[in-house]
Amino acid sequence: MMRERELQKLRSVARDCLAKHLYSSAIFFADKLVTAGSGLAQDVYLQAQALYQGRQHRRALHLLRTHRLLSAHPRFRYLAAKCLEETKEWEECLAVLGDCEIDEHGNYQMNEDQEVEYCDQDGEDREINIAAALCLLRGRAFEALENRSRALRWYKAALKVDPYCYEAFEHLIDNHMLSSDEEAHLLSSLKFDSQDRWLSLLYSCQSKKYGQVSLIESKLAELEREPHETQLEEQAGCSLKDNTDVLACRADLFYHRGEFQLCYEVTKSLLEKDPYHLKSMPLHLGAALELGRKNELFLRAHNLVQEYPQKAIAWFAVGCYYYCIRQFDHARRYFCKATSLDVSFAPAWLGFGNAYAAQDESDQAMAAYRTAARLFAGCHLPALCIGMEYLRTNNLNLAQQARPKPFFMQARSICPTDPLVYNELGVMAFRNKDYEGAARWLRKSLSFVPPRLTDAWEPTVVNLAHTLRKLKLYTEAITMYEKALALSPRGASTCAALGFTYHLQGNTGIAIEYYHKALGLKPDDTFTAEMLTVALISASDQALLDTRNFPF
Template structure:
């Protein structure tokens, strides 16, 4: 009896489906011998080599039989070479997609020499599979990125998305690695050939982009994705983590609204969520009743990231905790969870989570980033730097680790090293504003105020809704004695806080604004701000000293003495408070002496 090639092919495919890769290699080897190395069977053997980890062997087989003219064979060989990080050979096989200068600047299309591949691209139906053209552009982009040619990588990833918007891996490479600014991300999505029935994918892509310029539309996007089909959205409104961004940003007291009007801020209410959803630029179709993705980890991770961006760290932490309780390995929510836990000072959670991650994923950059977050929360900055550095070595495209690395240096006033880390982050992640903010703070500590201002203004242009940037611009204006501008920036920072509510984390903004009011001789307003800051924390020596000095300027030396004493109790080495306390005591003694003299002249008692 003769061996049946069809039976062997079926057996090989079944072994691959059951992940019996060594068995698949065994039978595929017999098949290709039986069929005298027919091209289709050679391709099947190469597939078995690839899935079993024999990547060099797969390439050798395909080259030996001269099958590289077929684009499918070239692509499989290139994938095998990519698996062993032989990126130059990948580009040699696929072509480097040479672009002229205008095309490189626009980063729109990668050219292929394969006419048959482009013909197939035009004949295929989108949404049923991912085009081979897009897959090849994606692989080229990975090769260029590995070779540190980021411009060419962006061009190839963009071409992959233009060829097929369903090539999600290309979109993730652009967004997760922060290769584009938020405006560039949104412009790219607006240019993709989405069909009306692909609206859900366009909404999800937009939700996964940076949130800098999406304050008007983000909540509408997330609600449409999360609502059940045909629902009115009332159920979503009961979820405290789904409070619209406009409500979070405009939940202000009458006093704050009056301050906004005085500052000339626009308090016009935002349009309804349905209107905002209908007006989304670049999103095909009309708003539906929902897509039923309310429990999807990707959508929930987008909402958690949005809450974190708004500064609602507790809500973000609760949401990521619920995601990780259902799926402890949901990596899309892990970075936000660790960052929120760090902001909230949850050292126990950071320790347990990091310990588990290192135990199960010792080669994961995220695991060591978690360890660094724990040491940051514990204020052990030397150890934090060590583990952030390890995370960057394992994955140089981990933006969180690079920024944490810079923060750890900054906490110890090592400005040069912090600046080096922030510069690397700014080079690797040009779409992020946080490295620019860190660089500005480092330059300010080094008294390079010109470069400091440039960094802060660039960060503000990228993310105009970040209160931290407005705060730092206010501090810089104060140092430059531009008190009117400082008051504007610091007031803007307070207005940008979630719900307009000042938490302890933003106490410094109140204190700094109090300093500005004092410089402008608006003493009553300065005292209000200092007292509001002290209501958040009584243990701020600088705030007590500022309040004491303001009282002293108003002639209330008794109140000044009281607060100078409190400031020195908290910070005994405060030279300014000690010197001004002596002057305040002299003024108080002089005032008391004058009162005694006046009382004696009026014939009153000599002592009170």
């Protein structure tokens, strides 16, 4: 038998090998340690950790079971369950984790043995509560088994046990498991320490942002503020200025406000600083797609496929490039590949549906959107896209009579502050000739848009102008058309509509000017050409009438 001094030396060597990622060496020394030390629980755990890190998952599980340690302490049970997670044996993983309860408030009921591992959170050595890790692993197992309702409960329980369990928060946010109201309620229920305000702020900034523009901006400003700039104890306490996650939050805010150029600039600078910050990559690709930056999309896609061929984001980038150059067959093929690699990657499902819709393949587009709606219950975009597809194919009855509620109303109930939802409600009312209702929805849409309008909101302004023209409110309609032209000066259809409105008012001369401008931008517009002819005839008739009445 080895002396205690020699055993301690072996423990130190094995731990150092793990720290240096020398897993074979760690396994070798830990194995000798277990044999020489008569199988002490701490030594068995060290060997099991080495086996797990060395990807010998079944051997690690066998070791823990052989020494009957699964019921000795939560950390042994957790490591055994992690081994089963790696081998995708989800049912057995849940069996090893054991039966536990969540009360009606979503709080996890900890046992006494689990509380042993709950370290002093006010001390310098802050550790994640083992109970939170157990809840997280249960959530992952239920999500893999497609029991998303139970997965949701366990992720929420993990966060409530320990707000530092970021992976649980990441699953809830990235997989769109909660609506915006549910996210806000969950964050308000978390018990952050006073010195953890920065974490509370960052969680808030990473959640859904519709209708919270000024609030999110103030929180981002607080996160970026230097400590000497404020004397208030409740402030963030540390500056996260130029932190990549904070920059990604700001880019996300710009994207949801329709400020794609600003979003693109922020994500580009972020990726220059950290080229492998994959969390910001969907935002960067989305902004580049909106701006038509096909060269940027090509280069990003090429690099991502080289670096991460097994990640969904790489093939999503390829799909975005082909979508940008309007090769929709190729786009949907790569979006499909992205969804096969990661079924929970929401942007790929939406891109998949959009690529089908761009080719008028409505049934396949609907299938993709419905799958997204099932997988991402907290995301309003799939229901919104389904409603938009029904509008595009002129199926107004299906768009309005869906059960349990119409698709646009479903989207509204999930995210009641997205301007695009109200724009589509306004379009549907317009199609139904309910012009007063359309005007009401479109005005509400613009009320949720930041005061500094960008060209992304030009269609909504034009839609409202069309509606006002139908209501014969010509002066207001002209104001909205002019606002739309300020946002997008080369809008041929807007020029034609503005000319038509002046024509209806009887201002034939101004109408002719705008008809000419519209035809200069789009010479093959038959409607504008016909209306220009009518206006010219009307103007000549009026001129002839004026000449006849002139007293020579």
